Amino acid sequence: MNIDVEGSINSGQVFLWNKCGDTWHGINGQDVLAVGRSGRVRSYRGIRTDFFRRRDDMGRILESISRDGRVRRAAGRYPGLRILDQDPFQCLISFIISSNSNIQKIRSCLAKMTERMGEKVEFEGRMFSLFPDADRIAGATAGEILGCGVGYRARFVRDAARMVRDGRLDIEGIKKKDYHGAMEAVLSVPGVGSKVADCVLLFSLGKLDAFPLDRWMLRILKRYRGRFMPDTKTITKRQYGLLHEELVDYFGPYAGYAQQFLFKMERDDHQKGWL
DNA sequence: CCAAGGCCTGAATG
DNA sequence: ACATTCAGGCCTT
Numbered sequence: 001m002n003i004d005v006e007g008s009i010n011s012g013q014v015f016l017w018n019k020c021g022d023t024w025h026g027i028n029g030q031d032v033l034a035v036g037r038s039g040r041v042r043s044y045r046g047i048r049t050d051f052f053r054r055r056d057d058m059g060r061i062l063e064s065i066s067r068d069g070r071v072r073r074a075a076g077r078y079p080g081l082r083i084l085d086q087d088p089f090q091c092l093i094s095f096i097i098s099s100n101s102n103i104q105k106i107r108s109c110l111a112k113m114t115e116r117m118g119e120k121v122e123f124e125g126r127m128f129s130l131f132p133d134a135d136r137i138a139g140a141t142a143g144e145i146l147g148c149g150v151g152y153r154a155r156f157v158r159d160a161a162r163m164v165r166d167g168r169l170d171i172e173g174i175k176k177k178d179y180h181g182a183m184e185a186v187l188s189v190p191g192v193g194s195k196v197a198d199c200v201l202l203f204s205l206g207k208l209d210a211f212p213l214d215r216w217m218l219r220i221l222k223r224y225r226g227r228f229m230p231d232t233k234t235i236t237k238r239q240y241g242l243l244h245e246e247l248v249d250y251f252g253p254y255a256g257y258a259q260q261f262l263f264k265m266e267r268d269d270h271q272k273g274w275l
Numbered sequence: 276c277c278a279a280g281g282c283c284t285g286a287a288t289g
Numbered sequence: 290a291c292a293t294t295c296a297g298g299c300c301t302t
Contacts, residue, residue, distance in 0.1 A: 099297085153299095
């Protein structure tokens, strides 16, 4: 089955990708990726990444998550939609910035951060700015980060970077933990609550049972009358955890994929493009 | 453990 | 034009 490159890139997982002609270019941590029509990924550093998670057995995953007509419909509508495997540090900072914000602003903040603080490199005849590493952000002045438009999240961004720089948060080590262990570790970062943590787990740490619950998902889940409770606009951390358990019981170990399909369908049905 | 309020910012709404 | 609201939450009371 072919991967929908554009659809996957524009599904709210990544924010530093741009299309030029037939080719998509994206910043992925200290690397630049290019993806053409063929779907083949080229890397500035020559790394063989599985950015589109081609090794996922979609047949098995689809069978596993198809627990009702709604997911089946969503999955059938976006056969090429994939969860991406992006750089964890960039993902962490991206979703700290995402809180109480929107796609456009997130893109703008991250673009400013990379342009102002990231290393410039040339790749396939073009110039790109890499994502600033933890050292660079940790050592930035308050004004420097604030100037990128992140507002009150500036302190979170800087402190998160310091945790990584000082080794208090070992992102690669977290990959080896299971969902709950990884969740606990990421939750220790300031500015990271359950939703942001689930995004980081799902989009960069390979935890396919992570199921980010934002306002949109809660809205969608309301249609599962009775099965999933919440009638409130916001939920507490405890409610979040309980609901996550129910969702994994229901959708299974690849629940995160169910989330992506449902989320995409909901956004499309409400004409929320991603620019 | 839970509810309520505040928070940077800019685009959208009144 | 100007004020308010709201957006893919989190933290503190």
